[in-house]
Amino acid sequence: DVKVTQSSRYLVKRTGEKVFLECVQDMDHENMFWYRQDPGLGLRLIYFSYDVKMKEKGDIPEGYSVSREKKERFSLILESASTNQTSMYLCASSLGGKRTGNTIYFGEGSWLTVV
Amino acid sequence: KNEVEQSPQNLTAQEGEFITINCSYSVGISALHWLQQHPGGGIVSLFMLSSGKKKHGRLIATINIQEKHSSLHITASHPRDSAVYICAAYSNTGNQFYFGTGTSLTVIP
Numbered sequence: 001d002v003k004v005t006q007s008s009r010y011l012v013k014r015t016g017e018k019v020f021l022e023c024v025q026d027m028d029h030e031n032m033f034w035y036r037q038d039p040g041l042g043l044r045l046i047y048f049s050y051d052v053k054m055k056e057k058g059d060i061p062e063g064y065s066v067s068r069e070k071k072e073r074f075s076l077i078l079e080s081a082s083t084n085q086t087s088m089y090l091c092a093s094s095l096g097g098k099r100t101g102n103t104i105y106f107g108e109g110s111w112l113t114v115v
Numbered sequence: 116k117n118e119v120e121q122s123p124q125n126l127t128a129q130e131g132e133f134i135t136i137n138c139s140y141s142v143g144i145s146a147l148h149w150l151q152q153h154p155g156g157g158i159v160s161l162f163m164l165s166s167g168k169k170k171h172g173r174l175i176a177t178i179n180i181q182e183k184h185s186s187l188h189i190t191a192s193h194p195r196d197s198a199v200y201i202c203a204a205y206s207n208t209g210n211q212f213y214f215g216t217g218t219s220l221t222v223i224p
Contacts, residue, residue, distance in 0.1 A: 042201070
């Protein structure tokens with residue numbers, strides 16, 4: 001079974017803390033994505049990576065950074081957490097390039113509350 | 116501007132009803148995905164379409180490439196179908212998914 005694993009399911013952090021969200025996939029996928037999901041806004045892309053050490057900003061990168069040192073692992077970092085970053089964070093992966101039919105696989109999500 | 120628009124946003128149905136969820140997109144795509152999200156967060160892929168129609172059990176997905184429109188149908192709906200259904204377009208320039216905001220379906224016994 002293909003798998004995208006997010007390290008933490010539920011986190012509560014204080015304003016100003018540095019937060020790491022880790023994601024690992026076991027499918028040798030080139031593409032990995034971090035989204036946040038908020039009621040009424042759907043999935044919004046924070047960052048994506050199409051290869052090791054490569055990253056591209058998504059629609060809402062402000063306040064976030066990412067790291068992809070190994071193909072299977074993509075980390076999302078909140079340098080200084082703020083209450084408006086309280087959300088559900090979803091990691092996903094897919095095969096890369098312009099191939100037709102790249103199924104996207106999601107992790108279970110990480111619920112982050114910043115107090 | 117949303118590249119992918121879904122309707123309706125919310126849908127309540129009686130068990131056994133036929134359900135249709137619609138998706139329109141404005142970007143060039145190589146594939147259109149229908150996803151399902153149950154309460155608790157996990158998202159699973161139901162269908163991936165580049166043309167025509169696909170069927171899996173009681174679920175049917177269709178796409179009209181010329182009209183840039185796709186539909187997800189559920190026949191003989193059941194309470195366990197209650198979930199959020201999300202349409203996602205995979206860009207034909209590669210590497211990007213565009214998501215609709217989802218349709219929240221509740222099927223009442």
